[in-house]
Amino acid sequence: MQARDTTALHTAAATQSPEPGKKRDTGVRGTGTQIALARSETPAEGTRHLTGSRILCADLPRTMARFTTGTLSENRAMLIATEVQDLGQEHRGWADEQLTLNPEDFAGESRKALGDRVRALVQEIEPVTALERIDDARSRRFLRLIPTGNMTMRLIGQNPAEHGVLMHQVLSDLADSKTAAGKGQGRTREQIRADEFCGLVTGEQNISPRVEIELVMTDRILFQAEAEPAYLQGYGTIPAAMARQLVRGRDMELKLMRWIRRTGALDLDPRPDLRDPGLPEPGAAH
Structure with a gap:
């Protein structure tokens, strides 16, 4: 009901006459914020819900039917809608059909596995579009340190997948070797990973373990x-x-x-x- 009401609200906002001096799409952009307030979410989450709801109602009838009957959760339905949003309307319908050929496949499937399955379909249908999305995401790579109080800082970032896999392997191997050698000094595995990461970045750690991208x-x-x-x-x-x-x-x-x-x-x-x-x-x- 919320997904259908969200779509109806967007349609109403899009057909309203704009106030003097304002562009027509001003009210449309504010719909996501209204949804966020109604659902007690952030504006970004409200906008994602709006986008997903519109795709579900307009282009994914089979997925929407499973969502309506409760055999598919909102979380998973919105995940499917998000992954197919860059496909053309006709291709969304084909992906919707493929994903519902064997409904039993969803039973016990993790959210990551479902996302992988939908992405594989999208990448096969429109490989050029998929590469454009990847290039755009990779161009927005960043690394940021944010003060969090109590003499700590949070490290957040976005990196190409192959770099992330390599960093994960390096830190995991270093943590495993320290633990196996009895050099953990009472630290948890995650604490060791954090310490080794700092050492590698600052140059205090000069060990470069052999790693693979599989x-x-x-x-x-x-x-x-x-x-x-x-x-x-x-x-x-x-x-x-x-x-x-x-x-x-x-x-x-x-x-x-x-x-x-x-x-x-x-x-x-x-x-x-x-x-x-x-x-x-x-x-x-x-």
């Missing part, structure tokens, strides 16, 4: 430009084109050796024109 893809994605999404361990599904960029090293600041580990027989077209000249020959160790 990128799982088929040989067709790697050598034949297939659009099927790949999977980045520790993050989730990523577009095939982005996976190939990570393998080539394009636009990566970290210069790393790439090792390709085969887990099955490669089924490759032997024609050389199908291979990217920047990638290793089939069967190469690295």
Whole structure:
């Protein structure tokens, strides 16, 4: 009911005549704030609810039906709507149909797994749009320290996924080695990770443990430009084109050796024109 009422409120605001001296979309932008007040949320959360509600009501009838009957929670319904928002209207309908072919798949599925499943569909339907979204998000990377009182500061940021996976591995390996060597000094694992991070950034820590980015893809994605999404361990599904960029090293600041580990027989077209000249020959160790 809230989703339908939210959509109706937006429609009413959009059709109202603007006050003298104001643009028509001024009232529309304020609808998210009104929703936030009604739901006791922040303005950003109210706007997200407005966007998700409009997509559910207009373009995802099957998902909306499951939401209405209670077989899909608001959290999950809004997650689906958010992930498909950059698709065209006709493609949203197709994604809606695919996601409801086997409703039992939702049972026991985590929110992250559901998000990965929807993103994989989106990346396969419109790979170019998916890459544009990724490029935009990566361009907004940042790192910020915010005073929080009691002589502490909070570190927040947004980084490319492959960098985040590497940092997570480094800190986890350092914490594990300190604990195993009995050098934890009564600290929790998270405290050790925080201390080691500070040491690496300030130069007090000069140990660089060996780490891997585990990128799982088929040989067709790697050598034949297939659009099927790949999977980045520790993050989730990523577009095939982005996976190939990570393998080539394009636009990566970290210069790393790439090792390709085969887990099955490669089924490759032997024609050389199908291979990217920047990638290793089939069967190469690295």
